[in-house]
Amino acid sequence: MKDLGHGANVDLMAKTFNKKTEDIIDFSSNINPKVIPNLKKYILEGLNKCKSYPDINYTSLRKNISSYININPKFIIPGNGATEIIYLLMKNIKRRLAILNPTFSEYERGAKLNNLEVINFKLNKDDEFSVNFHEIEEKINEFDSLFICNPNNPNGKVKDIEKLLELMIKHNKLLIVDETFMEFVYEDEKYSLIKYVEKYENIFILKAVTKFFGMPGLRLGYGVTSNKQLIEDIYKYKEPWSVNSFADTLSNYIFNDKDYISSSKEYYLNERAYMLSSLRKIKKLKVYDTDTNFILIRFEDKKAKELKLQLFEESNILIRDASNFINLDENYIRIAIKSHEENQLILKELNRIMGE
Known part of the structure; x- marks a missing residue:
């Protein structure tokens, strides 16, 4: 099947690199990590x-x-x-x-x-x-x-x-x-x-x-x-x-479910601020403002393809290589805003890589 160039190719990446899908943290797809109460019942x-x-x-x-x-x-x-x-x-x-x-x-x-x-x-x-x-x-x-x-x-x-x-x-x-x-x-x-x-x-x-x-x-x-x-x-x-x-x-x-809706909005209001502030402390990257659940980043001297492979191979983190969007170049990536614990993990790994 033709690769349409979207995120969330978890199964393919897991198979290619001989990893378990359940071990992969998917920052390539932009999904609310909060689960609707009573989902199984529905x-x-x-x-x-x-x-x-x-x-x-x-x-x-x-x-x-x-x-x-x-x-x-x-x-x-x-x-x-x-x-x-x-x-x-x-x-x-x-x-x-x-x-x-x-x-x-x-x-x-x-x-x-x-x-x-x-x-x-x-x-x-x-x-x-x-x-x-x-x-x-x-x-x-x-x-x-x-x-x-x-x-x-x-x-x-x-x-x-x-x-x-x-x-x-x-x-x-x-x-x-x-x-x-x-x-x-x-x-x-x-x-x-x-x-x-x-x-x-x-x-x-x-x-x-x-x-x-x-x-x-x-x-x-x-x-x-x-x-x-x-x-x-x-x-x-x-x-x-x-x-x-x-x-x-x-x-x-x-x-x-008004509680779910309002708590999700409140979560993203706070977590966006945390992520943007934290990312902007990492050197050699430009972080774009966002109002949603994902962030666009451009690296000064790091190619998106290389960073994607490095994060996946070393940390089981999957990001979105955004270089195939019209008007973007090979230095752009996009990451989702996930749970606070998962966000802390990707921040730690980006700090480690960019601090090398």
Whole structure:
């Protein structure tokens, strides 16, 4: 199978280096380490429902998401992870798509597989990956849709993009916003464009349930838009029953767990500050600001590929080589913010290596 260049290739790395998967500490995937209370109970409930097909219309699931984000359920499209929604979307938008880079590679891959013309814009990495609004406005007639990740992957910084939305509305373009990491932002309601979905048909928002709730293997995501024609077109391509009974059942509980949600946000608020402060004490590296659960780092004289191998071979730590992101070079890595104990371990190992 083709290597798509993402993180979390734990099984392959373990096999290649003859290590046990359970011994590997995965800093390459950005997942909440906190476990939902009563998870096993909910999974067992989902197991009991596996004898029947899931509701093909996902009525209960869409209703649960609707209550969580305060959006009419008819504007919600559930999927087998946010990635399914990305690929469905690419089948149904106009032919010219602009993407702000560096960012998640599946946007461009999905676009090209559907014969879309891709126009790549560059975020300013010398200014915390800021958006060049002037350039986008200058080239507004060169694209039909604009794709932005907010907070952005791989740097994790959230942006106020209401000005971008205004520009897209003015020129009748579609703004696609990947908000899969938005829940990690402490005051996410200030930055999420969800509040504008029912007012404007020019927005399509992607969300992922399983990152913030710490269950990536569950595969649950959704798209949100009030563009009725786009919703109708997507459902023409969408496969039935792509979301399983486990995800459907869990949606009855996880969105209502206010303690889990608030404690996770509080944890990341404090742990981000700890990690950023600690990393910036290590010499010969640049640490980018983040509002999420991962950190982008550039080393002055250390290649990402070499560091990844060294950390894995010597310490069983797997990091994300970020050199394959558009507009990044071979010195960039990305690490997740995990449990405090695991974070202390990677800090210790980076100090050891960079202190050599």
